[in-house]
Amino acid sequence: MKIQSILSTDGIFEKKLENFKARAPQLDLSIAIESAIKNNDILISEAGTGVGKTFAYLVPAMLSGIQTIISTGTKHLQDQLFYSDIPKVQNTLELNLKIHLLKGRSNYLCLYRLGSIQQFSNSFNFYYPEREFKDIINWSNTTGSGEISELTSVSENSNWWFKVTSNNDNCLRSDCPQHKECYFYQARELALDADLLVVNHHLLCADMAIKEQSDGIGEILPSAGIFIIDEAHKIEQSATSFFSEHFSNKQINLLTTDIFNDMFQISGDYAIKEYTEKLNNANLKLVASFGPHQQKKPQDDIKNNKNIYQAYDSVIDAIGALQKQLKPHKDEKSIESHSNKLSTITSFLTNWFSNNNNNDNNDKDKNDNHIKWFEVFKNNYKLHKTPLSIANYFSKHIHSSDASWIFTSATLSINNNFNDFQNKLGIKESQQIIVGSPFDYNKQAMLYTNKNDLNPQNSDFIARLMESAKPLIKAANGRCFLLFSSYKSLNEAVALLKDEFSLLVQGDMPKMQLTEKFITDKNSILLATKSFWEGVDVKGQDLCCVIIDKIPFSSPADPVFVARANKLKQQNLNPFEILSIPEAVITLKQGAGRLIRGVDDYGVLMIGDGRINSKFYGKTFLNSLSYFPHTQDTQQVINFLHEHTGN
Template identity: 35%
Template sequence: MATRLEQQVAATFTENGPLAKHVKGFRLRQVQLDMAQSISQSIAHKSNVIVEAGTGVGKTFAYLIPALLSGKQVIVSTGSKNLQEQLFFKDLPELTQMLNVSPQLALLKGRSNYLCQYRLVEQMTAASTVDERTLDDLLRIHQWAGISKDGDFGGLSSVAEDAFAIGLVASSKETCIGQKCDYYEDCFTRKARMRALEARIIVVNHHLFFADRVLKETGFAELLPDADVVIFDEAHLLPDIALTYFGQQCSTKAVVRLLEQIIEIYQSSLKDTGQIESFSLRCLQQLRDWHNLLFETGNSDWRRLIGMKSIAFASWALLDELKLLQRLLQAHVGRSDELDLSLERLVEFIDKLSVFFHCDNPQVAYSVDYASHTVLLRISPMNVAKECAALFDQQTSWVFTSATLQVQRSLGLFAADMAMSDAKQLIMDSPFDYQAQSLLCVPRQLGHVSNQQMAAKQLVTVCQQAIRAAQGRTFILFTSHRMLQLVATELNQRSEFPLLVQGQDSKQGLLKKFRQLGNAVLLGTGSFWEGVDVRGNLLSCVIIDKLPFISPEDPLYRARAESAQQKQLDPFETVSLPQAIISLKQGVGRLIRDEKDKGVLILCDNRIVNRPYGAAFLESLPPMSRTRDLQKALSLLQDC
């Protein structure tokens, strides 16, 4: 017998229901109703469900409607800030009006998305030490801070989202002094969290959710409530994000900031102790030397790096310098609250670096991520199922959904990764007619993709023909920045259509230009493979350079591969192939976004048709028409 919630949800989708009354051109999609009912059952019975909902199912309304009608406290977690803001500012307001419900809603982002008033005042006081551009941005932020109600940088339009000044005044765990702060009562981060605790529907992102849960497990924090229901959209991202949070990480940017703060404390209140400054400067110099050695190698596998004599020597020398500073600060405990807090953080960093440098746990991967002026040290477990089993308690209904979860028509791999093998598993296929709307072309006579120069030359030739046939209106998706640059350089000299290349502008900036121009070609890597929605005839062709297998040199892959071998499993079949299938599905998903869309996908990698594992890719992709004849694909593009 259907529960009351299931009955309410079913009524919402009827021809006389609220959706039909408020949504222009509403037509019942049975898969959408089926998904909504499955989530209703999960909520009503405190059970768990995993749903792959293909493009066009309407998964957002399918999970928001049961959430809103349930009356329960629900956390909705997304993989991106864009979707987070779309849910909070667009979808939820529309649905609450349609359903005539008015639960309290809250949007909560990670700390770095909020202005810290204390840091802003600090920076304004030291304004004479920054360059003209940064000062101009700080003045704009100061002006905006006076009128902002929530301090969310998402509402700051007068300063670029990647501006250096934002990093100077963003809230951070390392610089927060809690209740001792003069701005504690007005703190934007604190207020956002208070709103979340009181709300019935709380919209967060996966990083914040896991950061909160992991901290809560250690007893250090409680930022989010223990909600009745947690819904993960873009759930395909969860296994990798979980790895990050169940491991450990340490940013050297944070270490630099701490050392600079210690010097500032010396200069402002402890000038009788010059050793504090000199020891801190020695640590900064040792850190720079260590950085330079790491950047020279560019290697991300720490086990290999620490095996190099020069890096091993510099690493232990850095740790020794930090320990000398620690002993010095311990001799001055009690002289300054700020110095005492800095000492606590220094000890924490020393402990993390020591664990990382020793790298003696065979069950984890030790890796180094490089940024422009810093490195991020990561310790990641090979498998997070055990940690997830403890995290996902039985008092909560857990809902996982994405357009890309299944591998060869099975959700078993994702369920195992999340320790959710007992959850109900559903695959809701897209209602789009892929056979009629799309064509997959793997051109004949392609060379082997391992020969990068030959592959680039062939790819440029294919791209030129496809771009001409489509009159622009093309995405070219790459598995490496190196190949992107090779192809971009060649096409820049030959293409008559506007080229938009990743790195020229922000992701949203490039997409905005693509839509405005109407005949552009966009070249991008990883971040453009997902979360991009261009509908209609603005996009008719998607070209993918090769199957997106992860590099065998990736430290986390190597650790997972070793773990699979220990269990007598094939690393390629259980680790590499499933990841590549999910990634390819994300890229393919950029092409058909609407029931009226038409287009051609060109994959320049013949392994999908001439290797045994190619069948696994094809079985997992939407049922597109297929051809090896490039001319047929070009003819179809001319008609799109």
């Protein structure tokens, strides 16, 4: 079966799939993917909005007869592929492939942890009155997969899921008494035998990290022949996270709870509580010693802080005292596991709090390429050790896999090349293709940048921007997204607009509910920050104006960004050109992608940042949006909106 006979005009899909329309860019992309699969190549591809890249890669992959792993940047796309797109291709082409979905272990009910809570409550004759817990108990008796997204009556953010699911830190793995019934490991067994497996970037990178640390022992995913990385602009961030080391005080809180529960079941007394509480109290003092919350800083900033180091010493002492109490019970599998985890925590903390970044004298280069940093929240801290580059890790896995790798996204190129993407992932040679959107941007859209030189560094920037934006908001009858780079700017805009317009503001309700409210309330405007720059799909005339406050450069205070910039400076390279501009271009393209989502859509993209016209780097950003007709004429934009709104 040839791809042309499926995706071309009058092909199988046009004849059998409702609402499918053949698109030349989709066919071009699919042919390029088929070629990469046949030749075992690496293909980097950018497909404009509306190309239909999902079918473009599904068709050649599913026809290839080669085991395939598709990785997505979000669980939403993962579910869409598994429950909608893949069945359409499978049924239409009359294939009989084994298709499976696999998510991270925290997405599955942990029978051991659920049982421990029930056993604990029975032992103390304690009754949990919460409706959510009752729903989980009832669902646990009927579920076949244990995937928590099945139970829609319990919010995905409920604290109960935190209690009845496991993670990489507290999972007992093969030592668990219910290992054979474990939903995650059952799903994993099915995944190993799948013809087509759908995962997300977090799981793909977790598997890579396990293989990196254990030479393949305990790997999660099969060694497939095709890897398709959708939403590939997110893969570097996911890989950075999973090749980093992380620790938070919540890990201690969870572990001490598990230790107390398990020791009570073994000994039937409260003796261990004195030691778990001592550790929890020491941990709380460490949280307090870090100072104000909502901050990110490098470890170097605290190396002379005696309060923090005294609190750290107390945590280490409390861990040692607790381990001594566990020692007589180490024959119990669960207690041995808990003791080992306490040792791992001690090792990480000792390494992290060392003032010498080069803790492994025999591996100096490795440590030179990491940054230690911390985040402080209310009642919580997180400690990180992050690689400055994941290129070596990622390229090692790509080139040792003996598979074809397909990277695709609507936003990968900068100035029509993939150099930045290749460098970040350590890809030296690849096939490449860019296919544009089938939408007619010359008729459907317009890019507007103000003639006034609005500078985000000026204190009156948001006030002046809102005055410039008001004529567009009125011409569009609301129906605008206002996307901001910070909550400070968002809140300032809310104060300036609330008396004149119907506002929907991020934080007032969950993201999905806010989006649905925007669609039903035809004259409202939605104000949001980074989480709305991508993954929001509003089609038709419900959205006809996207206003972006400024070029989305990364915060110059971010410790990882600063460390990477300093590393480039040491190599006599320009971090602004190599780091700042490429990241901001990709983010800006994502934000711009919210506007035109279908052939009947129309709208205006406004960028308020005057630097896009006045600075030398502005051309790079304008080039990335060159498919938009560009104007600085306010009246022309208003006329365009009036023409389409019928005002």
